[in-house]
Amino acid sequence: MADEDQVALLRQGVSQWNAWRKETNSDVNLNAADLRGANLNGVDLTGANLSGASLGWANLVRADFSRAKLVGATLGRAHLPWAKLGGAKLDRADLSGASLFQADLSRAHLLQARLTGAKLLQANLSGANLGEANLFEADLSETNLSGANLTYANLNGANLSYANLSKAGLGQAMLFETILGNVDLSTALGLETCLHSGPSIIDFRTLQRSGRLPLAFLRGVGLSDLLIDYLPSLLNEPIQMYSCFISYSSKDQDFADRLHADLQNNGVRCWFAPHDLPIGAKTWDAIDEAIRLRDKLLLILSENSISSDWVEDEVTKASAEERDRKRLVLFPVRIDDAVMETSKPWARKLRDQRHIGDFRKWKDHDGYQASLKRLLRDLTVEKS
Numbered sequence: 001m002a003d004e005d006q007v008a009l010l011r012q013g014v015s016q017w018n019a020w021r022k023e024t025n026s027d028v029n030l031n032a033a034d035l036r037g038a039n040l041n042g043v044d045l046t047g048a049n050l051s052g053a054s055l056g057w058a059n060l061v062r063a064d065f066s067r068a069k070l071v072g073a074t075l076g077r078a079h080l081p082w083a084k085l086g087g088a089k090l091d092r093a094d095l096s097g098a099s100l101f102q103a104d105l106s107r108a109h110l111l112q113a114r115l116t117g118a119k120l121l122q123a124n125l126s127g128a129n130l131g132e133a134n135l136f137e138a139d140l141s142e143t144n145l146s147g148a149n150l151t152y153a154n155l156n157g158a159n160l161s162y163a164n165l166s167k168a169g170l171g172q173a174m175l176f177e178t179i180l181g182n183v184d185l186s187t188a189l190g191l192e193t194c195l196h197s198g199p200s201i202i203d204f205r206t207l208q209r210s211g212r213l214p215l216a217f218l219r220g221v222g223l224s225d226l227l228i229d230y231l232p233s234l235l236n237e238p239i240q241m242y243s244c245f246i247s248y249s250s251k252d253q254d255f256a257d258r259l260h261a262d263l264q265n266n267g268v269r270c271w272f273a274p275h276d277l278p279i280g281a282k283t284w285d286a287i288d289e290a291i292r293l294r295d296k297l298l299l300i301l302s303e304n305s306i307s308s309d310w311v312e313d314e315v316t317k318a319s320a321e322e323r324d325r326k327r328l329v330l331f332p333v334r335i336d337d338a339v340m341e342t343s344k345p346w347a348r349k350l351r352d353q354r355h356i357g358d359f360r361k362w363k364d365h366d367g368y369q370a371s372l373k374r375l376l377r378d379l380t381v382e383k384s
Contacts, residue, residue, distance in 0.1 A: 002033035002053075011038070018044045046084075106144075126164075151190070156197070175200050175220065185210040192265065196220030208235050215264040229269050242295035242379045244331070246272035247314040249304035255335055255362055256300060259372075263298075266376055270298075291317050296379065298331045301356065303338035306347045315346060333357035333375065 028048035039059045051071040064084040073093045081101040091111040107127040116136040127147045137157040146166040161181035171190025178200040192214035199222025248256045271290045297318035305311045318330045361367025
């Protein structure tokens, strides 16, 4: 419990308290103290123990809580502009609706802290631990979050416009109606694992500053595949990778899913659909159009695909596209030895006339990565 003599001294006024601290440099124990609504403007509480303290609605403008312990403290609606909270321990603290304009929270511990509706405009949260923090509808505009940990944080409805998210960890962070205006996300970490319960707000400046972003993130914030495909041209950036239609047998789904995901994350826009399905599940017209609109047809050769009429039809279409375009369209890769042993005429012709990429070691991490690297090299658009 709190030291009652210290509580009484603090209630006498900030001037007396700060003078006492300067003179004695004593440890401060205000554990679970009730300081709701107190006027503590400019108070020196560096290194103090305020765990479980009640500071709701308190005037804490320019207060110094550097390295203070505020675990589980209640600071709802507290006024903390320009407050110093660097290195403070605020795990599980309630800062709902608190005003923290230009407050220093660098390297602060805010694990599971509640910051719903908090006003953090221009605050310094660099290196802060906000893991699992609830920042629902918090104002984080112009906030410095460089190097901050926001893993599993609730950012639904939060305003991150103009925020510094350099090397901020956003893995598994929850986004919905999150405002991402004029933000550079190029070095933010974990974007591909963000949890989207609905679209967010992202503007042209953010897309322009951030460069290539993970496909899962772009889809999660609400961009359509068509818009994603055209982003490089809309942002006046050269297209770096050819787009692909992936032709395969649904019996090779595991490999196709893995390859598709890795190609997308490396900037290769892909279209694929499982084959060998019942009649009517996928129409040839849709597939025909998808092939026509992509630069390349990436053919996954296996015992399963070689026996697939769907795949054979797609190879025929790709060959026709090559004649019409007068350039290479068909990119074959194999995951077993079937193409080297088959008697199927179309596959034998392919074997005799084309170099076939080798993914037979796709279940081995290093072997798969080596094959993927070669494929990405060949799918890179040649600069004129």
